[in-house]
């Protein structure tokens with residue numbers, strides 16, 4: 001059995017509460033009695049993409065569990081790479097793979113520098129295809145922008161666009177248990193390419209839904225609702241289950 005913790009959108013520097021909220025989540029995970037297979041953080045790590053925000057995020061996200069964090073539309077590739085990953089500050093897509101004993105995690109960069117909407121560059125899709133074709137373990141595919149509408153009007157317009165090649169790449173992949181995304185700041189479960197598409201809640205805030213009154217960015221961002229994270233479980237029969245946990 002594989003157990004993954006999935007959190008998203010910590011937005012360090014967005015609000016004074018961004019740091020304590022992310023810290024509470026990581027404290028919760030580090031206090032678990034057992035080890036997780038992985039902790040995946042699906043983007044919007046630093047609210048302004050600033051070096052000091054990545055320094056803070058790096059400390060907050062250090063854990064006894066393996067952690068894989070990818071970029072979102074609020075992130076800046078060069079600083080993300082330089083401060084968080086300790087690499088050269090290039091503007092190329094930040095595509096990362098984490099391999100553990102039991103699974104492979106492919107974190108794709110769906111950001112478009114300077115824009116809010118998402119896109120997977122050909123380079124990223126080529127890279128993902130290589131990871132999938134060469135995999136001898138289940139591959140969890142993760143990126144920031146959901147590739148479908150989620151009935152969250154403000155976010156739906158800035159979702160992942162031009163999803164045709166991704167859909168073709170994933171359709172029929174028996175070794176991909178699920179696709180994980182963030183960006184929507186609301187925990188959601190749907191499907192894409194015939195696979196579970198599991199969207200992480202926002203740690204920094206929650207976006208409320210139209211039937212709750214959330215119809216635009218002006219009225220949908222709730223900073224009082226507590227962070228929600230997910231535990232995704234892949235059992236030995238290959239079946240996925242997701243549990244959601246509110247972090248007080």
Ligand SMILES: [Fe+2]
Pocket residue numbers: 009011043044072183184185
């Ligand atoms: Fe976000």
Ligand SMILES: [Fe+2]
Pocket residue numbers: 044072073074144182183184
């Ligand atoms: Fe985002």
